Amino acid sequence: MTAAQGDVRGRGGAGHVAREPEGVVSWLTTTDHKKVGVLYMVTAFLFFLVAGAFSILMRAELAAPGLQLMDLGTYNELFTMHGTAMIFFFATPMVVGLANYFVPLQLGAADVAFPRLNAFTYWLFLFSALIVFGGFFVAAGAAAFGWYGYPPLSTATYSPGLGADLWVMGLLLSGVASILGAVNLLATIFAMRAPGLTMFRLPLFTWNILVTSVLMLFTFPVIGAALAMLFIDRNLGGSFFTAEGDPLVYQHLFWFFGHPEVYIIALPFFGIVSEIVPVFSRKPLFGYKAFVFATVLIGAYSFSVWAHHMFTTGAIAALFFTITSFLIAIPTGVKFFGWIATMWRGRIWLATPMLHCLGMMGMFLIGGITGVFLASAPIDYALHDTYYVVAHMHYVLFGTGVFAMFAGVFYWFPKMTGRMLDERLGAIQFWLVFIGFNLTFFPMHQLGIDGMPRRVGDYLAATGWTDLNFVSTAGTAVIALGVVIFLYNFVTSLSHGPLAGDDPWGGHTLEWATSSPPPHHNFARLPPITSDRPVLDERLALGPRQGGEPIQPPASRSQEGRRRRG
Template identity: 60%
Template structure:
């Protein structure tokens, strides 16, 4: 920052700004560090994705040999799931949740710092494997026995150790968030007045506490198999190799909701603000979030329909049913926009882009819940398409919306809206261009995780299209980075409440002081700031009241 040299503090304190950031326990600084490092991992994971797409643009080996290719998609998946989306959402949760509930900080500030600092250490562990004999190459799912010592090199051990550490960070973070939400809410902020983002983070944290330790137990068992002669997943030594899949997906499916629920929460903050209406069906939304969390633990084996080792009807019906609460949310979001006064800021555009894209990922779910259709589509590019519609069209668009929405609060500065809209258009077109053709490739029989395909099977054009799309996404990311770079050099013009928003984080300065609030408005609904500006729930007659109003 240009003002650093002129800062009066620089001379007055021997401790540098860097030292301050390295030792901070302020949830806002930690949140920003989470978000910054997550964006760095987004770039790393994105470069790997571009390498994969470059190789697949045409038949034959042009860019990556099978060995590097397998490492690339394994590390792409691992990076994006564990080091981009999870820390990113943890970062937003860290920054926003204490503000939205009117607290001064997290419940355990020092553990909060520890949770963050584990992330770069675990990443270092994971990525160092590239230089030490090759990274893990068994996919982000690392199915046994391919990930056993007999078939996978030392990179797999780094992968196990890295994820174990990452898991410790997630668990500690989740405990902290839950304790914060349960114990540090401002007076009057009852559970059913919590902003929806806080609710989704709450359910996510519960999922983390119940799911991540199970993965940890699997990681430990595989580590023992690989290094100390254990027999857990090795059928030759009496173990059960399908067990790994059960353990992994018992974690892995709740993980999908861990990655998407906070994005649901972000969308549920952005849509009401830019529609100038409350979230439609708040209680139903909370109920849907909780039931997704509960049902999320009963669907894991739908990843294993083709193993012939699971009870198909149970996991089929639970998977079908989990689409119901998700559908409820979709209709609630649309009803929120209905008869509103929509303002298309970049955040709003990404939120609407989220609705349009996530819908496709959600409808895909009905196909893979149907066992016979899953037999045809499992492990093909169709699955790759489905999961990216959910994770890119869903989580990543949600993250973009959050970035544009909360950037003014975090920095006091606006991201440029014109650049933002350019980025949105590039990314929206890029995402669909990348991921929609994968549906078609998968349906026609292209397996996932192959490094090459024959020129005579008709997969060439669609793969080329997907590659072009992925470069568009990459270009859109550059626009975002440029936007951030320019904005951070600009003046602080955002003000406290630039979006005319509803929740408490906008009731303090941008950026907030280290103690967050000088004073809090009275809280009588889930929109305390709206109540303050417009008379509030207690003064309903002043507002035009909806015919269908429930409360």
């Protein structure tokens, strides 16, 4: 492996630490996986805020019949950019950011396999996103055909504006960044593990990132090809998806990427939950290998379910996709049982990371069950393109992506900054987001069953949809309040949060074996690795008198009661 002048040797801190530039320049030129990870996470969260603001505007528009705030064209731009930003510029890069920061730490490595490539992928992702958002500043406005970009609506005939071209080019380049990022993560996991860290000792977050990287490696080229063909159709006289070609092929290509993308987003967050639940249950994870194989199975199955999004085209093998889609419930169920079995008779510590994990489990369960309904072709025919689908996808994606993201942030914030987030504010934020989320999205199930189509900016009072829409809009405001409290907590804790120490939660995996925040080269020393929880092993071996005992969670009322009774 070749490296540049001034390189230092990591893992154990041997060698000298090169002088790094400071200030803004250090962030612009950094190749440190931790800084790149932070850049990814902060940028992704900013896009989450922007896309969230779009959803508030959309919900405000739908709070009552009639047009209140915007015309229908603007509404179309908002729902297109909301979906695009949430999927491509929030959820996916947030996953990459978390992986960037924590996979090398969990592997006991000093950095990722290709640090400069890593920095390159971040900048390419950022510029791609800015290109897509640049559509708001051109005459015809941003793309307005939904985040799927289905032709013929997305062809030059029906969407002639420059904003559509920017959308296609931005997503194409963003896909390139994702592919390169996946290669980097795969190489890191395969080649840079600490001695003793075999594949079946990898932390589950890293296992989930491994499967996610494989999904990214094999699906982003497909969407890239689809977008390239769409670009040729729009600008170079091609006819892949026009009347002379076949628009349905685009749907195949899009969903061959699009459904695994759901798991690209969900699996890493499952991994976060699988890291947190054992730590906050004070028990080892139940069924480590079962979790690993469930993850691999979900990844494999996700390649064979794409056309359940296309039932109503009438041009696919519906029974095949119904059966394969049902299959995914099995490994997902294995994960749920594993989490429950881990918590069973554990000493559960309901700190904010655990609260968010429980929230994620509940919400994803609802999203998973409605997903089973939608995987059944006859039900899908009735509910396709209604608000029921909007409810389902938000229970899946918001349920995992946002709740588990907050779980991960509360869990790893002490490692990244050396300080704790405020637990009381965290709990308030959790309940606000949890209640607001259910107020927003649960009524959408009924709206969908009542026949309200998605992607409409207006409806008639006579439809009877007003009350449920109003509740949904009110829920969005509650979510926004929760997010504002999180931002306040985050900003104030960066400078005023209590000092965390190296391992405030009593973690199990290698990132808790180094200082908080970790040094440039990550580790001064590594504990012996003989299982998937080396830090816990070492703590148990050291015992309480040598600083080996984890911080004890405050006893819950039920535990106190049990003690008194016992």
